[in-house]
Amino acid sequence: MASSSSLSFTVRKSEPELVTPAKPTPHGLKQLSDIDDQEGLRFQIPVIQFYGSDPSMKGRDPVQAIREGLAKALVFYYPFAGRLREGxxxxxxxxxxxxxxxxxxxxxxxxxDQFGDSLQPPFPCLEELLYDVPGSSGVLNCPLLLIQVTRLICGGFIFALRLNHTMSDAAGLVQFMSAVGEMARGAAVPSVQPVWQRELLNARDPPKVSCVHHEYDQVADTKGTLIPLDDMAHRSFFFGPQEVSALRKHVPPHLRHCSGFELLTACLWRCRTIALQPDPEEEVRVLCIVNARAKCLLPEGFYGNAFAFPVALTAAGKLCQNPLGYALELVRKAKADVTGEYMKSVADLMVSKGRPHFTVVRTYLVSDVTRAGFGEVDFGWGKAVYGGPAKGGVGAIPGVASFYIPFRNGKGEDGIVVPVCLPGPAMERFVVELEGMIKDTVDPPYDGTSTFVVSAL
Known part of the structure; x- marks a missing residue:
């Protein structure tokens, strides 16, 4: 976020309140699915939306509009107004x-406008814009959503939200936020009716783990390879058409029709591994979050977690010494592994193995939210200037994950911004490696003014 690291401002907050459904709603217990309640999703994830002023909304208060829209939306999404228990x-x-x-x-x-032109995570001021109410951040027996709406003196506002991830994935959360926006704009019912049906992603009886799931391997961190908390560097990297085209030239012709997600994931995984300098014999892995809604034939309106963590893994030495095509083929195979049967097998594994956490040792996790629709959410003031993840990583483990976020750079080019967190020396090696790949093949010839490093916080 350009210049925001030195931006100083004061936020005056009212006492936190509980917004309840606008009408009576059903009571009782509703089970989460066996995909929802795995250990790796038992955390709170923050999202932030920035909105500019709209002259046509003069005299309307975004706080009041969103509070009322929220109460009305909770009539339809009433489980969000409840509390999690563990059975x-x-x-x-x-x-x-x-x-x-x-x-x-x-x-x-x-x-x-004081936040600068390049709104992107990590946001140094996040703790002011999404206040961590004491006692509210647990997984069990706590509010499932925390929302802060902050008015700005220009007439714009910031909508920040924290979600208990066991309740929804990005697609499900955007569906709920869009419903709040519709109700805030005067709709009587959401355009997409919410569907619970979490039993569609429950384990079979008896469970039958039918696929290989290296993403849940129990790997001992014998060499201290989890990234340390101290001396962490945060940078964001922009990949527009020019950068993606340059990277595509590093792969053989038969692989150049790959998706941008596959190409970027292979590239970042390889550059990151080179930068971290692990033992060449050590196994490294990348986890790709893959939306499985279509593969599981889930109904429209389903707002639970419906994704898998397929994994590509190899020896660090092989990944670093082989050309980019090697990593790319591994990533493409991992993505292709996700089928309806694969999701059933994950649910069966959760029940059989005690709902384990995905592997984090020598792991890189990537999540593409470019199509999630955060930026489309409209509370009456138009689309968000920025909408999406409020942090560059996932969960409480630093450096393990990156989001791919839609972004327009200072030249007006649309592309993807990727926040990356690494120890300081590794970050310098990462930049050199990544910049070298782009400089070698960029067209027109690289002139030394690449802006793919869009922020360093």
Missing amino acids: PGRKLLVDCTAEGVMFIEADADVRL
Whole structure:
């Protein structure tokens, strides 16, 4: 976020309140699916949306509009107003108590333009724009959503949200946020009716793990290869048409029809591994989050977690010494592994193995949210200037994950921005490696003014 590391402003917050459904809603217990309640999703994930002023909305208060829209949307999405409980076998259930979601009204003495032109995570001011209400951040017996709406002095506002990830993935969350926006704009019912049906992603009886799931391997961190918390460098990298075209020239002709996601994932995994300098014999892996809604034939409106973590793995030495095509073929095969049967096998593994966490040792995890639709959410003031993840990584483990986020750079080019977190020395090696790949093949010839490093915080 350009210049925001030195941006100073004051946020005045009202006392947190609980927003409850606008009408009576059903009570009782609703089970999460066996995909929802795995250990790797038992955390809170923050999202942030920046909105500019709209002259046609003069006199309307975004806080009031969103609070009212939220209460109306919770009538349809009433499980969000409940609390999670844990049953036998670590099974998670929503107790539909209608207690409500946590809501904070706030004002900041800052204009939207003061945040700069390049809004992207990580946002250094996040703790001011999404206040961590004491006692609210647990997985069990806590609000499932925390929302803060902060008015800006220019007439714009910031909508920040924290979600208990066991309840929804990015697609499900955007569906809910869009419903809040529709209700805030006066709709009587959401355009997409929510569907619970979490049993569609439950384990079979008896469980039958029919696929190989290296993403849940229990790997001992014998050499201290988990990334340290101290001396972490955060940078964001922009990949527009020019950069993607340059990278595509590094792969053999028969692989050049690959998707941009596959190409970027292979490239970043390889550059990151080179930068971290692991033992050549050590196994390294990349986990690709793959939306499985279509593969599982889930109904429209389903808002639970419906993705897998397929993994590509190889020896570090092989990944670093082979050309980019080697990594690319591994990534493409991992993605292709995800089928309806694969998802059933994951659910069966969760029940059989005690709902394990995905492997984090010598692992890189990538999630593409470019098509999730965060930027399309409209509360009445138009589309978001920025909408999407509020942090560059996933969960509490630094450096393990990156999001691919839609972004327009200072030249007006549309592309993808990727926040990366690495130890300081490794980050310098990563930049050199990545820049070298782009400089070697960029067309027209590289002139030393590449802007693919869009921020360093």
